[in-house]
Amino acid sequence: DAGVTQSPTHLIKTRGQHVTLRCSPISGHKSVSWYQQVLGQGPQFIFQYYEKEERGRGNFPDRFSARQFPNYSSELNVNALLLGDSALYLCASSSSWDRRGNTIYFGEGSWLTVV
């Protein structure tokens, strides 16, 4: 079975541009989360979506937005890119949305370089 799939794997953008990153969760999973991982640090939570609704948002500016589609895939959009947005963007999926927690699986990420 396919795991969490993300595209593109690598991309280079110029400051001020926008970027769209895509994610398909594990089959049957309805929750998608996005994380940003800067080199040398642990991932930082950006968003969680479940059943197409935003369930949580981390400490990121409004330039970051996301959405989830009826098939549970998701897009992360970042506008007005800054050099500091250069990072590995990780998508994660889980089967549901539960305060007790569910196993969360990550994709391989999209490497974004802003120049």
Next chain:
Amino acid sequence: GESVGLHLPTLSVQEGDNSIINCAYSNSASDYFIWYKQESGKGPQFIIDIRSNMDKRQGQRVTVLLNKTVKHLSLQIAATQPGDSAVYFCAEMVWGGSEKLVFGKGMKLTVNP
């Protein structure tokens, strides 16, 4: 604020030794914890999880211990292999309406043949 930190930034072991990776967490209300392994250039790979109603959980060659009194997690890897070389993260789920994971900075494990 929220934080999950690892006590040791690097650990070097010999192949066949047992490895222990420690982690402290700060939110006493958290009740779900996950260990991930991240190889260079890849996404975090799920290793094992544990809920706060447990003290210990075992997987294949791995054991996670949870001490809620001192807010401490550890990951034990038995008979460490070169393929275990990676950065290891502990993560704490902080519920605020979402399944938000709070990660530490990671600990690099190097296994020498």
